[in-house]
Amino acid sequence: MLDLSQHIERRITDAEILLIGCSAGGFSLVFDMVTxxxxxxxxPVIVVMHRGKNYRSSVEALLQQKSQVRVKLAEDKEQxxxxxxxxxxxxxxxxxxxxxxxSLDASEPEHYCRPSIDxxxxxxxxxxxxxxxxxxxxxxxxxxxxxxxYIAGKNGLSVIQNPEVAEVRIMPQAALDRCxxxxxxxxxxxxxxxxxxxxxxxxxx
Amino acid sequence: xxxSTTYTITFNELNELTELVYKIYGLDLTGYAKASLKRxxxxxxxxxxxxxxxxxxxxxxxxxxxxEFLAGITVNxxxxxxxxxxYKAFREKVLPYLASFQRIKIWNAGCSSGEELYxxxxxxxxxxxxxxxxxxxxxxxxxxxxxxxxxxYNLRSMKQYSExxxxxxxxxxxxxxxxxxxxxxxxxxxxxxxxxxxVHNLVSDGVFNEFQVIxxxxxxxxFDIEQQQKIIDLFYNSLCMLGFxxxxxxxxxxxxxLKNRFRIIDRIENIYQKIA
Ligand SMILES: C[S@@+](CC[C@H](N)C(=O)[O-])C[C@H]1O[C@@H](n2cnc3c(N)ncnc32)[C@H](O)[C@@H]1O
Numbered sequence: 001m002l003d004l005s006q007h008i009e010r011r012i013t014d015a016e017i018l019l020i021g022c023s024a025g026g027f028s029l030v031f032d033m034v035t036x037x038x039x040x041x042x043x044p045v046i047v048v049m050h051r052g053k054n055y056r057s058s059v060e061a062l063l064q065q066k067s068q069v070r071v072k073l074a075e076d077k078e079q080x081x082x083x084x085x086x087x088x089x090x091x092x093x094x095x096x097x098x099x100x101x102x103s104l105d106a107s108e109p110e111h112y113c114r115p116s117i118d119x120x121x122x123x124x125x126x127x128x129x130x131x132x133x134x135x136x137x138x139x140x141x142x143x144x145x146x147x148x149x150y151i152a153g154k155n156g157l158s159v160i161q162n163p164e165v166a167e168v169r170i171m172p173q174a175a176l177d178r179c180x181x182x183x184x185x186x187x188x189x190x191x192x193x194x195x196x197x198x199x200x201x202x203x204x205x
Numbered sequence: 206x207x208x209s210t211t212y213t214i215t216f217n218e219l220n221e222l223t224e225l226v227y228k229i230y231g232l233d234l235t236g237y238a239k240a241s242l243k244r245x246x247x248x249x250x251x252x253x254x255x256x257x258x259x260x261x262x263x264x265x266x267x268x269x270x271x272x273e274f275l276a277g278i279t280v281n282x283x284x285x286x287x288x289x290x291x292y293k294a295f296r297e298k299v300l301p302y303l304a305s306f307q308r309i310k311i312w313n314a315g316c317s318s319g320e321e322l323y324x325x326x327x328x329x330x331x332x333x334x335x336x337x338x339x340x341x342x343x344x345x346x347x348x349x350x351x352x353x354x355x356x357x358y359n360l361r362s363m364k365q366y367s368e369x370x371x372x373x374x375x376x377x378x379x380x381x382x383x384x385x386x387x388x389x390x391x392x393x394x395x396x397x398x399x400x401x402x403x404v405h406n407l408v409s410d411g412v413f414n415e416f417q418v419i420x421x422x423x424x425x426x427x428f429d430i431e432q433q434q435k436i437i438d439l440f441y442n443s444l445c446m447l448g449f450x451x452x453x454x455x456x457x458x459x460x461x462x463l464k465n466r467f468r469i470i471d472r473i474e475n476i477y478q479k480i481a
Contacts, residue, residue: 076426076455077238077433092455095240097429098216103238104426104455107245123240124319126216 002192008182011157013200014174016042016131017080019124021117021147023050023139025167029187030137031063034085036086036191039068042201043133045085046074046094046102048117050141060087088115095123111143116194121147125154132156133197135190139171149179159183161190212250214257219243225261230271233408234278236432242278249277268414276348280427283317284362285324285379286369288454291375291422292324294474299449300332303417309338309365312416312443314407315424316342319353320391325420326396327370327382335399341414342406353402356392363390407436412443419444422453437462441479450477 004012022030030047031054037045064071067085074086088094092104110116110151121134121144134151136144138161152158158181163169165186175181185193198205214222216239223234223242234242250260253273263270286292303309309329313322322342333430344350367379383390403415407424419440425433437458440450450467452458452475458467467477 031402050396077430088383089455095244097238097240102432103240105244105280106282106426107248108282119244123244126243127240183454 026138289372
């Protein structure tokens with residue numbers, strides 16, 4: 001089992017939300033992580049992945065069938081709830097409102113991306129402060145690193161998939177070059193991190 | 206919008222700025238969704254190289270800057286036939302119904318630079334309903350209203366708009382509705398005849414006519430829930446009985462709104478009809 005310092009464990013205990021960003025090469029890993037989440041998962045989860053503009057997704061419906069947590073597309077002005085995975089819809093940024101609600105926003109793309117990982121990560125960090133765990137997975141994009149490092153700067157827990165094992169290393173590597181993420185994890189350890197979050201929040205697996 | 210902390214603003218500072226703008230210009234921004242507004246203001250500070258202190262002082266000392274500020278903090282992106290499936294649904298489910306109305310007044314609220322309104326003009330024209338129709342476009346933003354009145358767009362964007370138009374179940378070619386001059390596409394006069402564009406603020410201005418159709422897409426997401434509800438009330442009060450309300454693809458009526466006032470015409474495209 002993933003061996004973490006007391007300090008990191010405390011920050012996991014303090015966390016109120018989990019963010020996952022991924023792009024090229026990370027989709028199936030993200031789907032596996034979502035279906036792996038135990039029922040009653042103590043945190044809300046927001047997943048931002050880059051996908052085509054007019055992509056009408058049925059991924060969420062499929063994942064919902066296979067998952068023990070609620071899985072859905074993020075909706076405008078929806079209350080952020082635990083035990084729920086929110087996917088950013090194609091062509092919209094997802095933002096967090098101070099009342100802990102989601103907002104959708106169709107303003108300009110960031111790094112040519114909408115949804116953009118940076119936009120969501122920064123917005124959530126502005127509302128949740130240090131109580132954030134953010135995970136950046138495989139991707140070929142400049143988007144993501146800025147957001148992850150912004151979270152690190154606010155003392156949220158920053159995690160990247162080990163670039164060595166990422167299908168496309170560019171995105172996690174960019175974060176590694178830019179700031180010093182708290183955890184650099186192989187795939188197996190990413191799943192163990194999810195277990196850890198559940199256990200430290202007193203969920204029985 | 207990288208790194209630099211010079212161009213950041215906290216939620217508290219944003220509230221102070223909102224108060225300042227209200228005091229000087231009477232513009233009420235309190236109903237806007239804070240997260241989006243924060244992103245807009247941060248962006249503006251960045252683009253104009255104005256740290257918060259300077260932004261405040263420009264707002265205070267230079268009234269001419271205000272239009273630019275307003276343009277900067279609102280999201281004006283738009284397209285002709287944006288979300289083609291919506292227009293397809295409107296064609297199939299609303300137009301046949303409208304044919305039975307004697308007069309068809311359409312209010313396009315938050316019309317930005319007019320692309321959406323001219324798209325509706327084309328639909329009506331194709332169904333031989335344009336003669337009976339009148340289209341009102343309103344927006345808070347003077348600049349985009351001026352553009353909308355001109356109806357002149359970048360020729361390069363027409364390629365995307367044509368694709369949208371085709372995907373919406375087109376019966377002609379979009380090029381029949383504009384003339385190309387150098388790198389501009391000018392909407393034909395026959396489509397502009399029954400249109401009127403003017404400034405109207407959805408937060409502070411009231412009912413100004415009775416409409417058979419109200420189209421307000423990709424505007425409500427920029428407001429908080431209370432303000433959204435107030436705007437829906439304004440629309441309800443501006444619609445004739447059995448009139449239609451069309452919202453954006455991510456903007457649906459909440460169940461309490463639906464209960465006795467509207468029925469759903471298309472659940473995915475968010476088209477509603479006033480029934481009481
Ligand atoms: C993203 S555009 C939508 C354009 C078009 N309806 C579409 O869907 O493509 C949003 C528009 O709402 C306008 N807007 C923002 N606040 C407003 C207000 N209080 N009253 C009227 N219009 C407003 C903005 O100026 C902007 O042009």
